[in-house]
Each structure stands twice: as structure tokens, then as C-alpha cells.
Amino acid sequence: MAKRPLQQQFEAQGDPRHAARATRSAGRKMRSLLLDAASPLFRERGLSGTAITDIAAAADAFPSQITYYFRTKEALFVECACRELLYLARATEQAALKARTPRDYTHALAETVTASDSIAFFAEALTLTRRRQDLAPLVERTIERLHSEGARAYAGQVARHGWRSLRAPDESSRRFWAVAIGVILEGYAMGRSPEVLCAEMLRVLGEQAKSTGDTARLRLVDARDGSTDSNEQG
Amino acid sequence: MAKRPLQQQFEAQGDPRHAARATRSAGRKMRSLLLDAASPLFRERGLSGTAITDIAAAADAFPSQITYYFRTKEALFVECACRELLYLARATEQAALKARTPRDYTHALAETVTASDSIAFFAEALTLTRRRQDLAPLVERTIERLHSEGARAYAGQVARHGWRSLRAPDESSRRFWAVAIGVILEGYAMGRSPEVLCAEMLRVLGEQAKSTGDTARLRLVDARDGSTDSNEQG
Numbered sequence: 001m002a003k004r005p006l007q008q009q010f011e012a013q014g015d016p017r018h019a020a021r022a023t024r025s026a027g028r029k030m031r032s033l034l035l036d037a038a039s040p041l042f043r044e045r046g047l048s049g050t051a052i053t054d055i056a057a058a059a060d061a062f063p064s065q066i067t068y069y070f071r072t073k074e075a076l077f078v079e080c081a082c083r084e085l086l087y088l089a090r091a092t093e094q095a096a097l098k099a100r101t102p103r104d105y106t107h108a109l110a111e112t113v114t115a116s117d118s119i120a121f122f123a124e125a126l127t128l129t130r131r132r133q134d135l136a137p138l139v140e141r142t143i144e145r146l147h148s149e150g151a152r153a154y155a156g157q158v159a160r161h162g163w164r165s166l167r168a169p170d171e172s173s174r175r176f177w178a179v180a181i182g183v184i185l186e187g188y189a190m191g192r193s194p195e196v197l198c199a200e201m202l203r204v205l206g207e208q209a210k211s212t213g214d215t216a217r218l219r220l221v222d223a224r225d226g227s228t229d230s231n232e233q234g
Numbered sequence: 235m236a237k238r239p240l241q242q243q244f245e246a247q248g249d250p251r252h253a254a255r256a257t258r259s260a261g262r263k264m265r266s267l268l269l270d271a272a273s274p275l276f277r278e279r280g281l282s283g284t285a286i287t288d289i290a291a292a293a294d295a296f297p298s299q300i301t302y303y304f305r306t307k308e309a310l311f312v313e314c315a316c317r318e319l320l321y322l323a324r325a326t327e328q329a330a331l332k333a334r335t336p337r338d339y340t341h342a343l344a345e346t347v348t349a350s351d352s353i354a355f356f357a358e359a360l361t362l363t364r365r366r367q368d369l370a371p372l373v374e375r376t377i378e379r380l381h382s383e384g385a386r387a388y389a390g391q392v393a394r395h396g397w398r399s400l401r402a403p404d405e406s407s408r409r410f411w412a413v414a415i416g417v418i419l420e421g422y423a424m425g426r427s428p429e430v431l432c433a434e435m436l437r438v439l440g441e442q443a444k445s446t447g448d449t450a451r452l453r454l455v456d457a458r459d460g461s462t463d464s465n466e467q468g
Contacts, residue, residue, distance in 0.1 A: 046365055048282065124361050129423035130354060131280055139423045167440055175438045178416030185415060189363035189373045204409045206401055 031069050034059050039080045043121050047077050047128060074128060078135045081118075081125035082142040088118040089146055093153045102163050102209035107202065109176065114197040119184040126181075147173050154208075163209040172208050179204050265303050268293050273314045277355050281311050281362060308362060312369045315352075315359035316376040322352040323380055327387045336397050336443035341436065343410065348431040353418040360415075381407050388442075397443040406442050413438050 037059035041050045052073050056063045070076040095112040099105035113119060129135045150173030158165045165172060183204055187197040271293035275284045286307050290297045304310040329346040333339035347353060363369045384407030392399045399406060417438055421431040 046361075049365070120361075120364060123357065123419060126419045126423040127280075127354075127358050127361050131283070133425055136424050143420055143424070171437060171440065174434075175413065175440070178413045178420070178438050179409065180416070181419060182412030182415035185357060185360045185419075186377055186412070189360040190370050190377070191367055200408075203405060204412050206405065206409070 027069070030061070030065065034061060034066055034069060034076070035080055035083060037061075038076055039084060042077055042080055043084075043117055046124060047074065050077075074132055075135055078125045078129060078132075078138055081122045082138055084118040085122040085142060086145060088113065088116055089149060091116075093149070096153075096157070099157070100161070101211050102207070105157060106205060106208050107198075110180075110198050110201040110205070113180050114184060114187075114194045114201060117188070119180050120188045123181055123185045146177060150174075150176065158209055161211070163211055165209045166207060176205065176208075261303070264295070264299065268295060268300055268303060268310070269314055269317060271295075272310055273318055273355075276311055276314055277318075277351055280358060281308065284311075308366055309369055312359045312363060312366075312372055315356045316372055318352040319356040319376060320379060322347065322350055323383060325350075327383070330387075330391070333391070334395070335445050336441070339391060340439060340442050341432075344414075344432050344435040344439070347414050348418060348421075348428045348435060351422070353414050354422045357415055357419045380411060384408075384410065392443055395445070397445055399443045400441060410439065410442075 034055065038050070038055045041054055041058060050073070052063045052066050055073075055076070056066055059065075066073075066076060070079065092109050092112045096105050096108040099108050126139065129139050147170065151169040154165075154172050155169040157163070158169065167175075179201060183201045184197055187200065192200075268289065272284070272289045275288055275292060284307070286297045286300050289307075289310070290300055293299075300307075300310060304313065326343050326346040330339050330342040333342050360373065363373050381404065385403040388399075388406050389403040391397070392403065401409075413435060417435045418431055421434065426434075
């Protein structure tokens with residue numbers, strides 16, 4: 001058999017690797033579809049209030065497809081919650097990008113996090129995982145990613161604006177998410193509004209960083225930041 | 235009918251108020267017995283893993299007695315979790331009483347809280363209450379008591395030792411319990427040991443108070459404290 005360039009081999013119709021890739025891609029699509037259908041149901045009704053048949057109906061799929069891709073309802077629940085948490089983390093970062101002071105920055109983070117029920121959803125997944133340690137690896141990867149991306153985003157903002165962080169970025173990020181879980185779980189149990197949750201979060205978090213003290217210096221840093229890359233970064 | 239002194243009336247055997255009191259007292263005893271029997275089962279197996287019949291068997295009672303006193307398994311679960319949380323809060327205060335520095339104080343608090351699974355138990359009750367708002371009033375009273383007693387205990391320690399608290403006692407207490415819920419819920423999901431949880435809690439909490447700076451002044455405060463009441467209290 002004549003040798004073909006690698007690219008051509010991959011693209012050939014009858015190549016078994018191509019078929020495997022197509023199956024993998026269809027599988028990813030189906031998984032994603034099932035996660036999309038399950039998340040709003042789980043959010044609204046919790047684990048025990050949602051049946052596999054409800055999810056299958058919402059996804060226009062068969063219950064057997066859910067068990068094929070996720071094995072159990074619990075595994076699907078935890079995967080949904082982890083995915084939603086990482087979406088929330090990204091939205092939180094985005095919302096805080098335009099903040100000009102440490103106070104605005106923390107406010108934007110807290111406001112975004114308390115406006116969604118993703119944290120309460122994730123907390124339910126944590127409670128579940130406590131008794132289903134087979135699901136722990138996914139939770140662990142999610143939390144690691146949450147903290148590493150949170151620390152990176154915070155360190156970037158601090159450097160960009162020339163703020164003085166009151167503690168290491170990793171500690172700030174860990175505190176933020178631990179406080180979010182604690183405050184939101186408490187608040188949801190008591191039926192609190194997002195506004196009350198946000199105020200409580202800010203109160204509990206305390207100050208995360210100082211702007212450089214006087215507004216003149218802050219403006220100076222901002223002005224420089226707009227025209228050149230900050231030397232303080234990295 | 236001749237008038238009798240009030241005390242005598244209460245003590246009379248046939249008095250209906252006496253009978254009502256006796257029933258109330260027996261009722262309180264039975265409630266307490268059922269809570270004692272249910273708590274270890276709920277802690278170990280969670281809400282869905284524990285049946286009313288299991289609790290009745292453990293308490294040597296009838297299932298109908300559980301529904302008579304608590305109406306539902308969920309209500310019993312939340313009441314158990316609230317009671318255990320307040321026991322933990324008291325144990326935490328006790329453990330921290332002998333601390334001589336802010337660092338030792340926070341360490342004793344974190345160590346006690348992470349050595350027990352009461353916080354994880356309470357977090358499960360919070361998740362449940364989110365969808366069972368009829369149970370919210372008990373959770374709300376519990377959290378209020380947790381924060382007010384926590385703030386009082388902390389303010390007392392700060393005054394007694396002449397420490398300088400970095401924020402209002404109420405904020406310190408709220409942060410402590412929110413961080414405890416967040417860190418412990420995460421850690422239990424990942425199967426972390428109490429030692430790792432304690433280290434993570436201390437890292438996330440950060441500094442709560444300063445001793446008066448130099449150890450000479452600290453010793454002076456401690457010495458004065460042993461002989462007379464501090465004037466700084468109250």
C-alpha cells in the first residue's frame with residue numbers, strides 16, 4: 001500500500017480513525033445536549049425532584065442514552081453543576097474587567113455570583129459527592145480550575161491597576177469562593193434576595209486590596225495602563 | 235370553691251395544668267430522645283439514606299411518634315442539624331478559651347470546627363431548606379444565634395486579652411462560619427482529612443486580630459488579666 005500524507009489519511013472517508021473521530025464528535029455533541037437539557041431541571045427541582053425520564057424528554061433522547069453517557073443521574077448532576085460553576089466563574093471575571101478600584105472589582109464579582117443560582121447548585125453537588133466519592137475527581141478538577149483561574153484573573157487586575165493586594169492572589173480567590181458558598185447556601189435556605197446576598201458577601205469578604213491610596217496615583221496608573229503594557233505584570 | 239395558693243394549685247395531682255405540664259415535659263423528653271437517635275443516622279447516611287423506620291428502631295419508638303413530634307423526616311433532619319451546629323459552636327468557644335494569642339485563638343476555632351462533621355450535616359440541611367421554605371424559620375433562628383453568640387464570644391476574648399481586632403466582631407464571626415461552610419463542604423466532597431481542612435481554613439480566613447504587637451506588652455496584658463477584671467471589657 002502506497003504511503004499517503006498523514007493529513008490525507010485522516011481525511012479519507014473509509015479510514016477507521018476517521019469513523020472513530022466522527023463517533024467521538026457525535027458523542028461529545030450528545031453529551032453536551034444532555035447536559036444542556038438537564039441543568040435547568042436540576043437547578044429548579046434539585047436531584048431528587050428530577051427523574052432521568054424528565055431529562056430524556058427535555059433532550060428528546062432516550063433514558064438509555066443518559067445512562068450510556070453518564071452512567072447515573074448523580075454523575076450527570078455533578079457534571080452539570082461543575083460545568084455551570086465554571087461558566088459562572090468566567091462570567092464573574094468578565095463582569096469585573098471594567099472595574100477601576102478594588103472596591104468596584106469586589107462588588108462586580110459579588111454581584112455576578114449572587115445573581116445566579118450556580119453556587120447553590122454546586123453546593124448541592126458537593127453535598128452529594130461527600131457520599132459518592134467515585135464522583136470526587138471531577139469536583140476536584142473543577143475546584144482546582146476555579147482557584148487557579150480566579151487567582152490568575154485577580155493577579156492580572158492587581159498588576160494592571162497597580163493595586164496593593166492585602167494577601168496572595170490564590171488566598172484571595174479561595175476566600176472569595178469559600179465565602180460565596182457559605183453565604184449563598186445560608187441565604188438560599190432563608191429565601192434571601194440576590195441584593196441581600198450581595199451585601200452580606202461584601203460585608204463578610206472585607207477589603208481585598210488597596211488602590212494606591214490617593215486617587216492621583218490611581219489615575220496615573222490607569223493613564224499609563226491605557227497606553228503601554230504595565231511593567232509590574234507577571 | 236375555696237381559693238388555694240397558686241403554688242399549691244400547680245402542685246395538686248388532679249390539676250389539669252399539672253397534667254398538661256407533665257405531658258409537656260414528657261413530650262420534650264421524647265423529642266430529645268428522637269433527636270438523639272436520629273442525629274448519628276443522618277450524619278452517617280444523609281437524608282435519603284435514612285428511613286423513619288430506622289430512626290424509630292434506634293429510638294425504640296414507633297414511626298408514628300416521629301411524625302407526631304416532627305411531622306416529616308425533613309423537618310427532623312433540619313432540627314437535628316441545627317441542634318448539632320449549636321453544640322459545635324459551644325464546643326468551639328470552649329476550645330478557644332485558653333488561647334493566649336489571636337493566632338492560637340483562630341487555630342483552636344478552626345481545629346474544633348474541622349474535627350467534626352456537624353458543618354457538613356448543617357450544609358445538607360441548608361440545601362434541603364432551599365426547597366422546603368416551611369423549614370426556613372428554624373434555620374434562620376439557628377444562624378442568628380450562631381452569629382450573635384460567635385460575635386459575643388470573640389468580642390469577649392479580644393477585650394480580655396487587649397487584642398486589636400481587624401474588623402467588627404460580628405463580621406469576624408460571620409466570616410468564620412461562612413468560610414467554615416465553604417471550605418468544609420468542598421473538602422468533604424474531595425475526601426480531605428480534618429488536618430488538611432484545618433490548614434485550608436486558616437489559610438482562607440487570614441488574620442483576625444493583632445496582639446498588641448510586642449510580646450512584652452502581651453505578657454503584661456495577660457498578667458493583669460489573671461488578677462483583675464479587664465477595664466476594656468463591655
